[in-house]
Amino acid sequence: MNLFNIFDSITQVDPEFNERVSPRRDAIRNMMSFGKKVSLAAMPFVLSDLFKRAYGQTPTDVNGVLNYALTLEYLEAEYYTIGASTSGLVPTGAPAGAIATIRDHEVAHVAFLKQVLGSNAVDKPTFDFTAGGAFANVFSNYDTFLALAQAFEDTGVRAYKGQAGILKGNQVVLTAALQIHSVEARHASHIRQMRRARGGAAANMKPWITGANDSGIGAAVDPIYAGEDEKVQAGVDITTLNGVSGKISTAAATQSFDEPLAATAVLNIAGLFIK
Amino acid sequence: MKETTSTKESLTAAEQQLSSKQLQRRNFLKLAGAGAAGVAFLGMVGCSKDDDNGPDQGGDGLYFGSGDIAILNYAYALEQLEAAFYIELANKPYSGISDWERTLFTDIRDHEIAHREFFKAALGTNAITNLEFNFSAVNFSSRDSVLATAKTFEDLGVSAYNGAGWLIKNEAYLGLAGKIVSVEARHAALVRDLISNGSFANSEVVDSNGLDVSKSPTMVLQAAAPFIKSKVDVRDLPTY
Numbered sequence: 001m002n003l004f005n006i007f008d009s010i011t012q013v014d015p016e017f018n019e020r021v022s023p024r025r026d027a028i029r030n031m032m033s034f035g036k037k038v039s040l041a042a043m044p045f046v047l048s049d050l051f052k053r054a055y056g057q058t059p060t061d062v063n064g065v066l067n068y069a070l071t072l073e074y075l076e077a078e079y080y081t082i083g084a085s086t087s088g089l090v091p092t093g094a095p096a097g098a099i100a101t102i103r104d105h106e107v108a109h110v111a112f113l114k115q116v117l118g119s120n121a122v123d124k125p126t127f128d129f130t131a132g133g134a135f136a137n138v139f140s141n142y143d144t145f146l147a148l149a150q151a152f153e154d155t156g157v158r159a160y161k162g163q164a165g166i167l168k169g170n171q172v173v174l175t176a177a178l179q180i181h182s183v184e185a186r187h188a189s190h191i192r193q194m195r196r197a198r199g200g201a202a203a204n205m206k207p208w209i210t211g212a213n214d215s216g217i218g219a220a221v222d223p224i225y226a227g228e229d230e231k232v233q234a235g236v237d238i239t240t241l242n243g244v245s246g247k248i249s250t251a252a253a254t255q256s257f258d259e260p261l262a263a264t265a266v267l268n269i270a271g272l273f274i275k
Numbered sequence: 276m277k278e279t280t281s282t283k284e285s286l287t288a289a290e291q292q293l294s295s296k297q298l299q300r301r302n303f304l305k306l307a308g309a310g311a312a313g314v315a316f317l318g319m320v321g322c323s324k325d326d327d328n329g330p331d332q333g334g335d336g337l338y339f340g341s342g343d344i345a346i347l348n349y350a351y352a353l354e355q356l357e358a359a360f361y362i363e364l365a366n367k368p369y370s371g372i373s374d375w376e377r378t379l380f381t382d383i384r385d386h387e388i389a390h391r392e393f394f395k396a397a398l399g400t401n402a403i404t405n406l407e408f409n410f411s412a413v414n415f416s417s418r419d420s421v422l423a424t425a426k427t428f429e430d431l432g433v434s435a436y437n438g439a440g441w442l443i444k445n446e447a448y449l450g451l452a453g454k455i456v457s458v459e460a461r462h463a464a465l466v467r468d469l470i471s472n473g474s475f476a477n478s479e480v481v482d483s484n485g486l487d488v489s490k491s492p493t494m495v496l497q498a499a500a501p502f503i504k505s506k507v508d509v510r511d512l513p514t515y
Binding site for chain 2: 094097098101102104105106107108109111112157160161164165168169170171174175176178179180181182183184185186187188189190193206207208233234236238241242243244248249252253255256257258259260
């Protein structure tokens with residue numbers, strides 16, 4: 001399921017794909033008009049066409065960041081709303097309680113961002129959480145559901161982090177973005193614990209991210225974790241610093257700093273789930 | 276790599292700016308009451324040698340500096356506190372600690388040490404010295420006592436970074452704070468779940484808008500004060 005490798009092909013076909021930044025107010029609307037179902041085989045071409053419109057969303061100002069955030073929150077809110085209301089998917093008791101808690105937060109984030117943006121808020125896109133069939137059992141298989149939840153949460157944490165610079169010095173908006181950002185990190189931590197409790201490929205899952213892809217899902221989600229293996233911060237190689245016995249390990253160095261993800265990369269990932 | 280190089284340059288640039296900021300400190304002093312009024316534990320009145328370069332060695336507390344340097348020292352102080360706590364925890368694990376808990380707390384200890392040592396390296400000569408702590412209120416043999424303290428520190432750390440973000444002038448520093456705060460939030464959620472599964476983001480810390488806690492530096496230092504033995508001088512630390 002090397003779905004994300006598709007992006008490599010896209011960048012080869014369209015070399016300017018990653019460089020081009022052309023903010024377009026109506027990009028979301030354009031994406032929404034892209035409504036027809038696509039087969040996985042056709043995706044490289046179709047996605048290329050989609051992203052020529054979608055990547056215009058790269059935010060350049062405060063409202064851009066807020067709408068970018070709102071789009072991601074729409075995605076998460078709808079995902080957990082469907083998951084929580086699908087009978088037989090999430091086991092009752094602690095798992096159902098946790099998913100309901102997370103759903104409530106994502107729904108609250110949507111409402112909060114819409115309120116802040118007022119008439120500038122983008123509309124909710126139409127989502128396809130199977131990503132064109134790649135995750136066909138997302139709402140019938142609990143492990144797939146949790147795996148994608150982890151992917152969304154870890155992506156969300158990286159996405160907010162990547163936009164902090166645009167909001168620098170803004171007491172109200174930056175603080176609110178940081179307050180949402182840390183809630184997403186709390187969610188990621190808990191979802192990772194839920195996956196560990198399921199065993200299997202996630203049996204060794206930790207609440208924090210180790211290296212470039214510790215998801216247990218495989219190379220399909222490499223783009224979500226690309227760069228998380230960074231061990232140099234502000235010119236300081238963390239593995240040269242003193243730990244308790246010897247230097248800080250490479251694992252601890254990568255775990256102790258979460259890395260940002262650029263908007264184009266985030267939109268590429270989110271775009272898979274937008275019809 | 277290009278990115279980290281430019282970050283390093285920013286650090287140096289900010290350090291160079293520091294001396295001019297220090298020249299302004301005499302003016303700050305006249306207003307000192309404003310920033311630090313709420314911090315009860317600071318024995319800072321009458322502090323001398325304010326116009327020397329570098330941290331105040333001879334006054335009544337460890338001088339944090341001003342502007343972004345002060346905020347980095349503030350973060351450095353909090354990371355020192357957390358690291359000291361988890362080192363103690365790892366050295367004297369509570370009775371009945373499971374192998375998995377031991378693994379997790381060893382990881383967390385190493386994360387906090389990495390944060391602490393990073394700030395120390397990044398601040399260079401502007402770094403405050405090592406703080407002394409007082410953990411007498413913690414019963415390290417009791418799981419309940421240790422987890423409750425860990426929860427306090429992690430939630431406080433999250434609220435501190437969330438609340439200080441907008442005060443940071445340098446984009447690279449802001450980015451670094453962002454990289455650290457989500458790791459603290461991952462810790463906080465885990466510790467909360469160890470205390471009571473499902474409490475990772477309950478209404479104690481997340482409000483009806485789905486927003487986490489945010490606290491001003493003054494509020495955070497007041498909360499941390501019972502654990503900090505050393506006197507600190509935060510008169511020029513930006514706060515609100």
